[in-house]
Amino acid sequence: MPRTRHHRGACSPGCAVEATLRLIDGKWKGVILYHLMEGTLRFNEIRRRLTNVTQRMLTNQLREMEADGLIARKVYAEVPPKVEYSLTARGRSLEPVIHALKVWGDRHVELHDDAAPTVRSAA
């Protein structure tokens, strides 16, 4: 979603929705958050978990999320560089959101041909 990120203007009620959306938007942010929920990961570990991510994109997304205070970046001054990424408190607070996104996705995966399956008791 182009536009300056965090524009912050006069928004109607649903503004909060957009604001949140913009933080987790970005081609890989959602997945990255998802994986970091399980724990700290190194750059290449994250990379391996995302199919076809270029270093540039991964770095970008991580940087933006860092700027948004969602993740923390820890650099180890070792010979083979080592950088670990983890969620900040703010980032962890997004768990219910990510969870909601995943739950919905799991039950409506692309197939919007039946629009709302039987949905027995499976809440």
Add this chain to the structure above:
Amino acid sequence: MPRTRHHRGACSPGCAVEATLRLIDGKWKGVILYHLMEGTLRFNEIRRRLTNVTQRMLTNQLREMEADGLIARKVYAEVPPKVEYSLTARGRSLEPVIHALKVWGDRHVELHDDAAPTVRSAA
């Protein structure tokens, strides 16, 4: 988020997250869904609820959401054109997601300077 929308490729576990994200992504989709949750709305009614939306954009977003099976478009063959938009079952199923996004946004509005306020009981 560019890329063909619904690319559907080999995704890692967090794929579902991305898939859902891509449906509600788009500058206005989140807010539109949010407003439609309250009931059917006409084109200009939606437009008035979103600040600074151009017809083009609104039409675009609505069309995409319609294609994604999230909203229904009902055209009345009247003299002054009348078109109503409402959520489909699939669209309504997104409520928990939109809700989660809104709740988070309400409590973390841009100010990621204190990362998780006191949060008394004030939900």
Add this chain to the structure above:
DNA sequence: CGGGATCCTTCTTGATACTG
């Protein structure tokens, strides 16, 4: 290993003007 710096292409959005 974990990037930084460039260059390029595509998608998205905005601004306008016109129409049934």
Add this chain to the structure above:
DNA sequence: CAGTATCAAGAAGGATCCCG
């Protein structure tokens, strides 16, 4: 009222190559 059509700008994402 509810769009459609065009034009143009800008941002997001991709491909490459270089570096400590």
